[in-house]
Amino acid sequence: MGTVIMHNVVSVDGFIADENDGVGPLHEWYFNGDTPITEGDDQHDHSGTGTAFKVSRASAEYVRPMWESIGVIVMGRRLFDQVNGWEGRPPTGDHVVVVSHRPKPAGWHPEASYHFVDDVAAAIDKAQELAGERTISVAAGDVGGQIFAAGLVDEVAMDVVPVVFGSGRRYFGGIRGQHLLEEPHVVVQGDRVLHLKFAVRRRTD
Structure with a gap:
């Protein structure tokens, strides 16, 4: 089974x-370097802005293998609609x-492998079926928080940007209660971003 990683860019206040x-400066680090995240990024625009991702070398060395490992992205309908x-x-x-x-949506890109389910557990089951041994990336937010609270996330990955929002959409959505993570096993300093990865501490009671 593939590792389930909850991931997002996040402000220092979560x-x-x-x-x-609006994401404000959260995504600026994607464009402030000279190293493409993947081969051919000079020609391929992931961002929808007409500009390809180019990051610092440190960020590229962290992001590239993580992206290459991903087989499936799990996301909520809100994000799907925002980016179509x-x-x-x-x-x-x-x-x-x-x-x-x-x-x-009827007629929407029938060639694309996009699967719509109405339950977070069913979403992870479907993602595991599609991913095989590859990584499953869960977008943070309300749906990601529900998947995390259900105990279905193995690791939490944060790209922490030095900005304080004060309010907005939380990384863990509306999650309640205390949930422990292990010490970060990845800490990478990029340019205007700090990459962190934590394993989720499993409850023993």
Whole structure:
């Protein structure tokens, strides 16, 4: 089974977007370096801005193998609608699972391997089926928080940007209660970003 990693860029006070879904400076580090994340990034635009991702060398050395390991992205319907599912071409991985009570839009990119399910446990089951031994990347936010609270996440990955939002959309959504993580086993300093990875501490009671 593939490792399930909850991942997102996040402010130092724990927000992945402001109250209007704006990301402000959170994604600036994707464009402040001279090293493409993947081969051919000079020609391929992942961002939807007309600009390819180019990051610092330290960030590229961290992000590149992580992206290459991903087989499936799991996301909520809100993010899907915001980016229109990246027009059927996710930035990494071969498949996407969308947690939604609404079906895939009629006629939307029938060639793309996008699967719509209405339950977080079913989403991870489908992702494991599609991923094989590859990594499953869970987008943080409300759906990611539900998957985390259900005990279905193995690792938490944060790209922490030095900005304070004060309010907005939280990395862990509306999760309640205390959940322990292990000490970070990855700490990488990029340019205007700190990459962190934590294993989730499993409950023993």
